[in-house]
Amino acid sequence: MALKHSRQRDVIKEFLMTRKDHPTADVVYMNVRQQIPNISLGTVYRNLTLLADIGEIARLRVGDGVDHFDADTSLHYHFICSECGSVIDLKMDNIDHIVDQVNAHFDGNIAGHVTYFYGTCKDCTCKSRGLAPQSQPTS
Amino acid sequence: MALKHSRQRDVIKEFLMTRKDHPTADVVYMNVRQQIPNISLGTVYRNLTLLADIGEIARLRVGDGVDHFDADTSLHYHFICSECGSVIDLKMDNIDHIVDQVNAHFDGNIAGHVTYFYGTCKDCTCKSRGLAPQSQPTS
DNA sequence: AATGAAATTAGTAATGATTCTTATTTTTAA
DNA sequence: TTAAAAATAAGAATCATTACTAATTTCATT
Numbered sequence: 001m002a003l004k005h006s007r008q009r010d011v012i013k014e015f016l017m018t019r020k021d022h023p024t025a026d027v028v029y030m031n032v033r034q035q036i037p038n039i040s041l042g043t044v045y046r047n048l049t050l051l052a053d054i055g056e057i058a059r060l061r062v063g064d065g066v067d068h069f070d071a072d073t074s075l076h077y078h079f080i081c082s083e084c085g086s087v088i089d090l091k092m093d094n095i096d097h098i099v100d101q102v103n104a105h106f107d108g109n110i111a112g113h114v115t116y117f118y119g120t121c122k123d124c125t126c127k128s129r130g131l132a133p134q135s136q137p138t139s
Numbered sequence: 140m141a142l143k144h145s146r147q148r149d150v151i152k153e154f155l156m157t158r159k160d161h162p163t164a165d166v167v168y169m170n171v172r173q174q175i176p177n178i179s180l181g182t183v184y185r186n187l188t189l190l191a192d193i194g195e196i197a198r199l200r201v202g203d204g205v206d207h208f209d210a211d212t213s214l215h216y217h218f219i220c221s222e223c224g225s226v227i228d229l230k231m232d233n234i235d236h237i238v239d240q241v242n243a244h245f246d247g248n249i250a251g252h253v254t255y256f257y258g259t260c261k262d263c264t265c266k267s268r269g270l271a272p273q274s275q276p277t278s
Numbered sequence: 279a280a281t282g283a284a285a286t287t288a289g290t291a292a293t294g295a296t297t298c299t300t301a302t303t304t305t306t307a308a
Numbered sequence: 309t310t311a312a313a314a315a316t317a318a319g320a321a322t323c324a325t326t327a328c329t330a331a332t333t334t335c336a337t338t
Contacts, residue, residue: 063200091244105230111258119250179317
C-alpha cells in the first residue's frame with residue numbers, strides 16, 4: 001500500500017509542528033477544521049496513527065486516558081501537571097542506562113522504557129499559593 | 140463518608156492478593172463471580188478505584204488502554220511484553236534519582252515519575268525463535 | 279489528457295473501558 | 309431496634325477510539 005499524498009495529512013502534520021503543547025486528537029480536529037471545515041474526526045485519528053507508525057510524529061501516553069501527539073520525535077521526556085493536565089517538555093540527559101539495571105535480573109528482550117514525570121507545574125504551584133499570575137478567581 | 144465493610148470489597152482484595160499478574164478490572168470481575176455470582180462490574184470498578192485511592196492496591200497504567208491492578212504496593216517496576224501483553228514484576232533498585240536530573244532545569248514541583256519497560260518476554264522470545272515451550276502452532 | 283486501480287476520505291455506526299444513575303439492600307453507631 | 313450513611317446490582321450513559329462503506333482523490337501508466 002504505497003502512501004499517497006493527502007491534503008488532510010499535510011494540514012494535520014503542519015498543525016502539529018506549530019504546537020509544542022502535545023495536543024490530543026480532538027484538539028487537532030478542532031483546529032484543523034479551520035482549514036478543512038468538513039474533515040472527519042476519523043481522518044484525524046487515522047492520519048495521526050499513520051504518522052506515528054511511520055515515525056513522523058510521536059504518540060504520548062501519559063496516563064490520563066487520552067493520547068497526546070508530538071511532532072518532535074527527538075528523544076526527550078515529559079512532565080504532566082496533575083492539576084491542569086498540561087504536558088511539558090523537559091530538558092534532561094538521556095536516562096536509557098536504567099535499562100541496564102533491568103537486564104541484570106531479567107530473561108527476555110528489553111526494547112526500551114517509558115518514563116514520564118508528574119507533579120504540579122509552575123503556574124499551578126503559583127496559583128495554589130494565591131499568587132495567580134493572571135486575574136483568576138479561586139475556584 | 141466513613142468506610143463500611145463489604146464482602147464484595149473483601150473478596151476483590153483477597154482475589155487480587157492471590158495474583159501476581161496484575162489483572163484488569165474485567166479479569167477481576169470474571170474471577171470474583173465464582174464467589175459472588177451476581178456481583179456487578181460497576182462494583183468491581185468502584186472498589187478497585189476505592190482501594191487504589193486509599194493506597195491498599197496500585198493502579199497500573201501501562202499504555203495498553205486498560206488499567207491493571209496490583210495488590211503489591213511496594214516500590215517496584217514493571218515490564219510489559221509487546222507481544223502477549225503480560226505485565227511482569229522487575230527486580231531492580233530504586234531509580235528515583237532520575238528526578239534529580241529534572242529538578243535541575245524545571246520550575247515546578249515534581250511529585251514522582253512513572254517508568255515501565257517494554258519489549259519481548261522470555262516466553263515470546265522463545266516462541267519467535269521456533270522454540271515454543273508448549274505445542275503451539277505458528278500463527 | 280484519459281484510464282483505472284489503489285489509497286484516502288466523510289460520515290456514521292460500532293466498540294470497549296469506565297463512570298454514572300437509581301432504587302434497593304447492607305452496615306453500623308446510637 | 310432503628311435509622312442514617314454507605315454500598316450494591318442492574319443498566320444506562322459517556323468518552324476515546326476504531327471499523328465500515330460508499331464516494332472521492334491520487335498517480336502511475338497509457
